[in-house]
Amino acid sequence: MSETLPSEAQPAPPTAAEPGRDDRNISGVPIRLDGVTKRYPGQDVPAVDDVTLEIAAGETVMFVGPSGCGKTTLLKMINRLIEPTGGRIHLGDEDVTDQDPDRLRRRIGYVIQAGGLFPHMTVATNIGLVPKMLKWDDARVAARVDELLDLVGLDPDQYRDRYPRELSGGQQQRVGVARALAADPPVLLMDEPFGAVDPITRQRLQDELIRIQEELGKTIVFVTHDFDEAVKLGDRIVVFDVGARVVQYDTPERILADPAEEYVADFVGAGATLKQLTLTRVGDVDLLQPTTATVGSDAAAAVAAAQAAGDDYVVVLDRRGRPISWPTLAELTRSPTIPDTVDERLPVVGMRSTLNDALDTMLAASQGGVVVTGRRESLAGVMAVETVMAAIQRTRSGAAG
Ligand SMILES: Nc1ncnc2c1ncn2[C@@H]1O[C@H](COP(=O)(O)OP(=O)(O)OP(=O)(O)O)[C@@H](O)[C@H]1O
Structure with missing residues (x-):
């Protein structure tokens, strides 16, 4: 040998x-x-x-x-x-x-920067290119396009007929991944x-x-x-x-x-200690379970529940259980019901995000924690910056010992 x-x-x-x-x-x-x-x-x-x-x-x-x-x-x-x-x-x-x-x-699927989509073709046509070349019939191509849009997290009804310029950079990239996967x-x-x-x-x-x-x-x-x-x-x-x-x-x-x-x-x-944070996923650490309230429910009841739990904020969920904001108790007392305002700056990460991602997200939003979502963007919990700090401490003491 x-x-x-x-x-x-x-x-x-x-x-x-x-x-x-x-x-x-x-x-x-x-x-x-x-x-x-x-x-x-x-x-x-x-x-x-x-x-x-x-x-x-x-x-x-x-x-x-x-x-x-x-x-x-x-x-x-x-x-x-x-x-x-x-x-x-x-x-x-x-x-x-x-x-x-x-x-x-x-x-061999191939994905490049910015998705490499053809600008004059719709999302569906872009994704269906290779299956069409392979002479799949139209119904099979259409079903595959929808399946792939679903896979990459884009609603087929909303996106299949759009042109690349009508998508954000991230969405274009998702379509690029879908296209690369089209013929499996x-x-x-x-x-x-x-x-x-x-x-x-x-x-x-x-x-x-x-x-x-x-x-x-x-x-x-x-x-x-x-x-x-x-x-x-x-x-x-x-x-x-x-x-x-x-x-x-x-x-x-x-x-x-x-x-x-x-x-x-x-x-x-030199930041190898910090890079160790990239090896730990948010889903691997214990998350805090905050007080939650659904849009339109009674604000006073939510405030009382949070006070009883020792929380100074409430995570507001939309009707599908997805977090949309995390107002303080003081902010909540201003309205009788839980408002449906979406906080565009709400720091959110997924369970597969790394502790490094979570830290970046907190820093970008100037917040001391992040909301964590699980399946179908539903709330999985909250992670505080202290959890990241504790992980850094552990890595440092591990390295020292
Ligand atoms: N078409 C080309 N003709 C001549 N030289 C080329 C050509 N393409 C790349 N090179 C040279 O070959 C070497 C390797 O290039 P390559 O693009 O593969 O590197 P890379 O590691 O991907 O770089 P980067 O990280 O900057 O994208 C470089 O010296 C580059 O200048």
Whole structure:
């Protein structure tokens, strides 16, 4: 066996069978890159130099590394938007290096920044492109479009006939993900998909991707500049240096705990303690259960209930149980019933958000806590900034001991 390994050290190929992950639904296939090289015309040194890498089925693998190190070139060789100048690429058991690129791309979803949607086509037409190319009948395409809009959290009735310009950046990105998933490809390539949206929207899109991936188990290769994003989304991270040299290929936990080289330590950054917050999900910590009141109910009763519970605010829920504001008791005494005013600045995170996301959201809203939502945006609880601080304390004392 060992004589088949290339001379320089390559990371041990991962196996899909991680402890505790066997129950996951996997629809992806493994990707194997074998000595893959790209030399652009006129370049002295290859942009990607003899890269050997194995990506396990159903894993999300994040590509990080300095600008120009070859991440995008390597990614685009997988679906042959860029032709390799050397090496072999396998999807599952199949060598696809010489396969017709159009055929190959139907098996590989591709998501780029800002969704890459066609501006003159409706959302439905954009999503249905590949199924139409595959000659699905209209009814099947329409049903698939609605199913995918649902999957990415957009109401089909509201969004299917809109044009991309009638969507927010985050919504466009969701449609981009839906389009990439349309023909149910086993592999998804994502090139800085969330780079162009604001931090809070990015955080929600990341949470959605985690949820979708839990459901579908695709093999995802994801290029990012944001190390926190890599830690949050990745089952594994590949840290590259110039020429797409693989410096470290490991789980986020192990890269944070034990960076392979000084270069990786620098890349991980001095804020490694804070980055540990990216490893903890909001759903992993104990949430506070605040006093709640539904829109239109008696305000005095809500105030009394909050006082009895020792709360100085009430979380107001709409008729579907979704939090819309968290007025103080003083604010509530001004009206006889609970108002239906939606607080646009209400800091909200999901159960899959990280403690780092929660902290960012609190800081952005200048609030000492966040409202946490669970299924169908219903209230799951409230997290106070003290919970984040306690997690930082624990990490620090863990590191010191
Ligand atoms: N079409 C091209 N022709 C010539 N050189 C190219 C071409 N595309 C990329 N390069 C060069 O190849 C190297 C790798 O580029 P690539 O875009 O893959 O890096 P990257 O790691 O994705 O960078 P970034 O993080 O800045 O997006 C760079 O030096 C770049 O200048």
